Amino acid sequence: MRVSWQQLNPKYLGLSGTLLFLFGSLFGFIGFPRILESQIASNLALKKGSEIRAMWSKIPIPLEFKAYIFNVTNPMDVQKGGKPALAEVGPYVYLEYKDKLDFEDHNEDDTVSFNPRDTWYFSSQKSGALTGDEPITIPHIAMLVMALAAERERPVVLKLINKAIPSLFENPSSMFITTTARRLLFEGIPLYCNATDFSSKAICSELRKRGEFGSLGDDVLSFSLFGKKNATAGGRMRVKRGIKNIKQLGEVVEYMGQEKLSVWSGDPCNTLTGSDSTIYPPFLTTGDYVTAFSPELFQTKPLSSQDVARAVAVIDDERSLRYAAATIGASYTTVQEAVKRFRETQSYSRRPDSGRKRKTSARDYRFLVSQVLRNRHTTAVEARNRLQHVRDVNVSERAVRRRLGEQNLQSRRPATGPDLTREHRADRLQFARQHPQWTVQQWSSVLFSDESRFSLKSPDGTERGMHIVCKDAIRWRFRDGVGRHLHGGPNGMVIVENGGLNAHRYINEILVDHVVPFAAFIGDDFMFMHDSARPHAARCVSQYLDELEIVCLNWAARSPDLNSIEISGIGFAAYHTGNITYKGIKAYTYSADFGDAASDPEMACYCPSEKSFCKKGMLDLTSCMGAPIIVSLPHFYLADREYQTGVLGINASKEKHEIFSIFEPLTSTPLMAHRRVQLSLPLHSIDSIDLMKQAPTVLLPIIWIEERKRKESLPI
Numbered sequence: 001m002r003v004s005w006q007q008l009n010p011k012y013l014g015l016s017g018t019l020l021f022l023f024g025s026l027f028g029f030i031g032f033p034r035i036l037e038s039q040i041a042s043n044l045a046l047k048k049g050s051e052i053r054a055m056w057s058k059i060p061i062p063l064e065f066k067a068y069i070f071n072v073t074n075p076m077d078v079q080k081g082g083k084p085a086l087a088e089v090g091p092y093v094y095l096e097y098k099d100k101l102d103f104e105d106h107n108e109d110d111t112v113s114f115n116p117r118d119t120w121y122f123s124s125q126k127s128g129a130l131t132g133d134e135p136i137t138i139p140h141i142a143m144l145v146m147a148l149a150a151e152r153e154r155p156v157v158l159k160l161i162n163k164a165i166p167s168l169f170e171n172p173s174s175m176f177i178t179t180t181a182r183r184l185l186f187e188g189i190p191l192y193c194n195a196t197d198f199s200s201k202a203i204c205s206e207l208r209k210r211g212e213f214g215s216l217g218d219d220v221l222s223f224s225l226f227g228k229k230n231a232t233a234g235g236r237m238r239v240k241r242g243i244k245n246i247k248q249l250g251e252v253v254e255y256m257g258q259e260k261l262s263v264w265s266g267d268p269c270n271t272l273t274g275s276d277s278t279i280y281p282p283f284l285t286t287g288d289y290v291t292a293f294s295p296e297l298f299q300t301k302p303l304s305s306q307d308v309a310r311a312v313a314v315i316d317d318e319r320s321l322r323y324a325a326a327t328i329g330a331s332y333t334t335v336q337e338a339v340k341r342f343r344e345t346q347s348y349s350r351r352p353d354s355g356r357k358r359k360t361s362a363r364d365y366r367f368l369v370s371q372v373l374r375n376r377h378t379t380a381v382e383a384r385n386r387l388q389h390v391r392d393v394n395v396s397e398r399a400v401r402r403r404l405g406e407q408n409l410q411s412r413r414p415a416t417g418p419d420l421t422r423e424h425r426a427d428r429l430q431f432a433r434q435h436p437q438w439t440v441q442q443w444s445s446v447l448f449s450d451e452s453r454f455s456l457k458s459p460d461g462t463e464r465g466m467h468i469v470c471k472d473a474i475r476w477r478f479r480d481g482v483g484r485h486l487h488g489g490p491n492g493m494v495i496v497e498n499g500g501l502n503a504h505r506y507i508n509e510i511l512v513d514h515v516v517p518f519a520a521f522i523g524d525d526f527m528f529m530h531d532s533a534r535p536h537a538a539r540c541v542s543q544y545l546d547e548l549e550i551v552c553l554n555w556a557a558r559s560p561d562l563n564s565i566e567i568s569g570i571g572f573a574a575y576h577t578g579n580i581t582y583k584g585i586k587a588y589t590y591s592a593d594f595g596d597a598a599s600d601p602e603m604a605c606y607c608p609s610e611k612s613f614c615k616k617g618m619l620d621l622t623s624c625m626g627a628p629i630i631v632s633l634p635h636f637y638l639a640d641r642e643y644q645t646g647v648l649g650i651n652a653s654k655e656k657h658e659i660f661s662i663f664e665p666l667t668s669t670p671l672m673a674h675r676r677v678q679l680s681l682p683l684h685s686i687d688s689i690d691l692m693k694q695a696p697t698v699l700l701p702i703i704w705i706e707e708r709k710r711k712e713s714l715p716i
Helices: 010-044 051-057 075-079 141-153 155-168 181-187 198-210 305-316 321-328 332-345 362-374 380-391 397-405 422-434 503-522 539-547 601-606
Strands: 063-072 086-106 111-122 136-139 176-179 189-192 214-217 220-223 237-240 252-255 446-454 466-473 493-496 527-529 576-582 585-592 630-632 659-664 669-683 698-710
Touching (some): 086 181, 086 698, 111 252, 136 698, 141 155, 141 189, 141 669, 155 189, 155 198, 198 220, 362 380, 362 397, 380 397, 446 503
Parallel strands (some): 063 136, 446 527
Antiparallel strands (some): 189 220, 237 252, 446 466, 585 659, 630 669, 659 669, 669 698
């Protein structure tokens, strides 16, 4: 039977149209995004034979690898204890090709094992006028590392090294060498092992055992920063394929046969973290970290059962732990843990984990902690739900509370903050728009002041009225656009007793005695920031500041968080820094730094001893690399000022030296990335080494490198 549209009841037509509209809306808002996410997850998983697997296995387009070398312009002055003067030379640009070898899939846990390989080719076109053959003067890294490492682990051999230096390094006149970038980076600086004296033969024998030096011919070893790694398969890695759980895509679960490292002083730092740096889990949110495991920073390989047996035999022969570590070519900490494990278990292999396995992995644990630290109002139920949604891990609320309690994160009743009217919000927004690009140097010229009232005795009113005015020249550390007050103490406290603080007392006891002298010390760039409390906002105070031409930084009302003295809490690295549109694509921006192991409890395990470089912006890789190497951002950007002023020629810049990346959030494709790192040597005098007796105590930069990624050079 045929029915014309004219014969249908209009009510049925309207109802049908409404149902079709609702269905289309539900499909558009609910069904289509889920279908899209499912399709993206399917296309990104590292399945055998898939297109993404092939591109991930061998990235077809190279990265830009840039090297900037610090040329020492006054080597003889430094030799006598003077301050080093540096001149940056570069960039020397190489094309870096990344591929992976010897794949082995493990379906039982959805992982794949492989060996990464990096291959570099010099690009004369991108290096401009630089050829790599320009003479540069740098510290003799092999000589200094040898001496510094021996002082740390085996001081008894320092005299042996001192006798061997003339023959190994062709009678050097200083601890510096003039060489070329090509030799430093890849071709190698020669070490001559053709001498017949005992000291030279003993040192060369030890160097050959370590396997860290190349060869330039018979009895001639070579030292370079990247020559041994060029076109050579790296340590074996095992990562998640993302077939069963796409949020685990690329996550490193094993490195060189072990599920955790053994080079640091605590489990949190030894945990394998992040992806293999060539692929990331999709569906990024602003609360997610973007982390990558960097195996190139870890030279110490896990000990085999044979290595442990050798170490135990050496120690049983009444040798020291340091001697055993040097014998098998491992770090002191690694051998110490291995021998301790043998004494307890009488087994040379690693002991199996005991007890019921936790449902939450170390990465899940860090995810819970980071969620709570980002939002202190997060409840245990919300954290559990977030963990289940993002990480696909289902645990109880009680388990969440236990995990958070392990980091002393206890639930508290939230405190109420000041109510903000529309005018308050407008003032705060105006303040933010006026100062988004201020540098650390600009903020360091601002003096912040505020006061708090304390009761000296019992709450019955007796002896009240003391005010404490906190004042300090604030040094700022920015993470995710947030500053932290880094120092204070008794010298930053001004006590006002015997009554309240009025305008006249504020002028005479605060401004005259403390603010004005500090303003003279800072100079023309000085700025003062205080709130609109009655003693501060009085007309006589404003007139006094105007007469002295002291500029006040406007502090919006009911905005205690805009003054650093009011800020409290734990600092943490929040990598997401903003949302942008990059070449027409909506994306997230991320930044990173090396934190502050000296003040951050979560990073304390990166600081194994008092001799370690643990101040802000530093990471001591001595335990990892078996050599005293300190990494930081280039030119000590965001690092403690002590290091920036220790040498001449350092010019830190956010634009040039920040670690910065842009990610498309749906597929986690890095549209642009600048990974930058600087290598430095902790130089100081050593009486047993003739060429180092007058060496200054300074952290001496050697080189900084940058891996530059663009959208065209990535596999997705």
